[in-house]
Amino acid sequence: MSKLSMSKAIREGLYEEMLRDENVIVVGEDMGTMGNPFGITLGFLDEFGPNRVIETPISESSFTGMSVGAAMRGIRPVVELMYVDFIGVAMDPIMNQAAKMRYMTGGQVNVPMVLRAPIGAGRRNAGQHSQCLEPLFTHIPGLKVVAPSTPADAKGLIKAAVRDDDPVIFLEHKLLYAIKDEMPEGEYVIPLGKANVVREGKDVTIITWSRQVLFAKEAAEELAKEGIDVEVIDLRTLVPLDWEAIKASVSKTHNVVVVQEGYKRSGFAGEISSQIMEELFDELDSPVYRVAGLNVVPPFSPPLEDAFFPNPQDIIAGVKKVLEV
Amino acid sequence: MSKKKYSKELFLSMYEDMVRIRKFEIKLTECFMKGMLAGNIHTCVGQEATIVGTCYALEKRDFITATHRGHGHCIAKGAKTDKMMAELFGKVTGYCRGKGGSMHVADLDLGILGANGIVGAGIPIATGSGLTSKIKGTDEVTLSFFGDAASNQGTFHESINMASAWKLPVVYLCENNQYGVSVNIKSVTNTESIAVRAKAYNIPGVTCDGNDVLAVFETVQEAVAHARDKKGPSIVECVTYRMRGHYEGDPASYRSKEVTEEWAKKDPIKAFGEKLLEMDVTQEELDAIDAAMDAEIEAAMQFALDSPYPDVSEVTLDVYASDNERSVAR
Numbered sequence: 196m197s198k199l200s201m202s203k204a205i206r207e208g209l210y211e212e213m214l215r216d217e218n219v220i221v222v223g224e225d226m227g228t229m230g231n232p233f234g235i236t237l238g239f240l241d242e243f244g245p246n247r248v249i250e251t252p253i254s255e256s257s258f259t260g261m262s263v264g265a266a267m268r269g270i271r272p273v274v275e276l277m278y279v280d281f282i283g284v285a286m287d288p289i290m291n292q293a294a295k296m297r298y299m300t301g302g303q304v305n306v307p308m309v310l311r312a313p314i315g316a317g318r319r320n321a322g323q324h325s326q327c328l329e330p331l332f333t334h335i336p337g338l339k340v341v342a343p344s345t346p347a348d349a350k351g352l353i354k355a356a357v358r359d360d361d362p363v364i365f366l367e368h369k370l371l372y373a374i375k376d377e378m379p380e381g382e383y384v385i386p387l388g389k390a391n392v393v394r395e396g397k398d399v400t401i402i403t404w405s406r407q408v409l410f411a412k413e414a415a416e417e418l419a420k421e422g423i424d425v426e427v428i429d430l431r432t433l434v435p436l437d438w439e440a441i442k443a444s445v446s447k448t449h450n451v452v453v454v455q456e457g458y459k460r461s462g463f464a465g466e467i468s469s470q471i472m473e474e475l476f477d478e479l480d481s482p483v484y485r486v487a488g489l490n491v492v493p494p495f496s497p498p499l500e501d502a503f504f505p506n507p508q509d510i511i512a513g514v515k516k517v518l519e520v
Numbered sequence: 521m522s523k524k525k526y527s528k529e530l531f532l533s534m535y536e537d538m539v540r541i542r543k544f545e546i547k548l549t550e551c552f553m554k555g556m557l558a559g560n561i562h563t564c565v566g567q568e569a570t571i572v573g574t575c576y577a578l579e580k581r582d583f584i585t586a587t588h589r590g591h592g593h594c595i596a597k598g599a600k601t602d603k604m605m606a607e608l609f610g611k612v613t614g615y616c617r618g619k620g621g622s623m624h625v626a627d628l629d630l631g632i633l634g635a636n637g638i639v640g641a642g643i644p645i646a647t648g649s650g651l652t653s654k655i656k657g658t659d660e661v662t663l664s665f666f667g668d669a670a671s672n673q674g675t676f677h678e679s680i681n682m683a684s685a686w687k688l689p690v691v692y693l694c695e696n697n698q699y700g701v702s703v704n705i706k707s708v709t710n711t712e713s714i715a716v717r718a719k720a721y722n723i724p725g726v727t728c729d730g731n732d733v734l735a736v737f738e739t740v741q742e743a744v745a746h747a748r749d750k751k752g753p754s755i756v757e758c759v760t761y762r763m764r765g766h767y768e769g770d771p772a773s774y775r776s777k778e779v780t781e782e783w784a785k786k787d788p789i790k791a792f793g794e795k796l797l798e799m800d801v802t803q804e805e806l807d808a809i810d811a812a813m814d815a816e817i818e819a820a821m822q823f824a825l826d827s828p829y830p831d832v833s834e835v836t837l838d839v840y841a842s843d844n845e846r847s848v849a850r
Contacts, residue, residue, distance in 0.1 A: 256678060301619045
């Protein structure tokens with residue numbers, strides 16, 4: 196088995212899809228010679244040429260909207276926002292165009308595009324370059340939302356996202372890009388909407404995604420030393436949600452902590468919590484608890500930023516609160 | 521007009537489409553007054569010359585994006601009035617199974633990439649269609665209809681800048697009807713025209729009389745040929761006037777009656793009819809078109825009224841192309 200970083204894994208997945216289907220193009224800032232700030236499209240311009248590697252001006256609203264138009268004509272654009280925070284200037288083509296086009300046209304047209312966007316805090320990028328923002332997308336009918344935690348998953352999921360006929364928001368945590376992990380041999384695709392139980396346990400279920408999966412696993416190992424057996428579910432995909440995986444785990448452990456890096460208020464953890472309360476209340480031995488980012492602007496100053504989003508100790512405290520130990 | 525020769529059949533067909541659009545819109549205003557139509561109705565009464573002259577400069581394989589005031593665009597690009605009317609009545613026989621309504625009519629087979637309820641949002645979509653033609657190496661032209669007000673959206677600047685940089689086969693067609701809801705373009709824009717902005721993008725920009733269907737036809741033909749020859753995009757501005765309110769029920773009291781009356785004298789259908797009579801067209805021929813369109817629109821309305829609503833089970837259908845049920849459920 197070979198090891199790859201997540202950025203290289205995403206690059207490999209995209210590269211394979213561009214070789215497989217000539218309708219796949221990449222669109223975004225600095226996609227050409229530079230190969231994007233994280234090296235995702237390094238070498239693509241030489242390999243696929245300027246017709247398929249669209250290096251745009253800094254015009255997020257219109258290059259995203261342009262990609263919607265191309266997708267309606269059968270192109271499969273993989274659009275990159277340099278940071279998810281920039282969605283503020285590109286929300287209309289995602290929220291009102293890509294997401295709604297199939298439904299509003301009575302099923303006539305699909306918008307098979309992927310919007311890739313780096314997310315997350317911890318790099319001292321301050322207020323406008325450190326958010327997660329999943330709920331901006333999960334709230335909108337018509338969008339699928341993916342947030343992988345490992346290089347192997349990222350590659351399999353980006354391939355599934357490219358092949359999907361719906362607009363898929365693909366959220367990549369910046370602090371996962373450089374982490375290397377083992378990659379499966381040969382070609383593979385990981386279907387959207389399939390969670391992964393990354394650690395089995397019987398006492399409590401932690402449901403999370405993206406970088407917090409790593410923190411949850413770390414917390415679980417610490418808790419194991421105290422005799423607490425934690426199950427960790429990596430959702431991988433937020434929409435569609437793998438409810439069967441959640442249900443099976445909650446029915447086994449009867450205690451749930453939902454962990455997310457982003458702001459606690461109106462976050463996706465709240466959504467999962469509500470669904471469990473509504474449908475699995477009788478399975479619960481304790482109220483579902485959320486561990487999440489503070490409802491503040493991501494701060495620059497390192498000690499402040501470290502206090503802003505959850506770390507393994509916060510997750511441990513959350514589990515202990517739920518189990519009353 | 522240039523010395524190019526056009527057939528009488530072409531002119532009569534253009535006239536017929538102008539009358540078809542006018543009667544379609546007037547029928548809607550009547551239905552709205554009677555409380556038969558739900559939602560907002562934005563009519564294009566007075567703008568028929570711009571719409572028809574433009575679409576006649578396009579081939580069937582070409583694409584358009586339309587606006588919230590888009591009934592005419594769709595009809596002129598080939599949409600049938602019965603399926604249009606059914607869509608506006610929310611019926612399952614409509615172009616979008618009743619799910620889009622007045623502001624979202626689309627038919628990909630006719631090259632209609634959709635009307636749009638967001639001002640300026642069609643401009644990047646048309647640009648992406650142009651990019652597609654360039655990538656595929658095909659020769660369709662995409663034309664984006666937008667109003668004077670949309671020219672002040674960021675998408676106008678961003679999209680035309682990219683289309684110019686990459687020589688995309690797109691025509692940016694500004695229907696300058698002079699009002700964004702209640703605001704006159706002159707009070708929010710300090711240029712002599714919209715087309716003058718083309719200079720900033722190093723592309724052709726031309727303004728023409730949007731109430732003269734033949735002037736529009738010839739002007740847009742040039743822009744389309746420019747795009748089809750892979751010379752890049754251009755801006756065509758057609759100066760016209762929205763004869764009714766922003767939507768039905770808007771008395772348009774923000775405009776001076778005198779100005780509106782002046783524009784009424786320049787009614788594009790009346791003007792074109794008079795021009796045709798100076799050629800070898802008879803009043804009888806025009807009257808016959810008028811009667812035929814009355815009958816067609818009446819039948820279209822009847823088709824809409826007789827058609828069923830979509831089954832309520834369709835409410836969750838077609839949000840997603842794959843995994844729809846699960847993705848809608850939670």
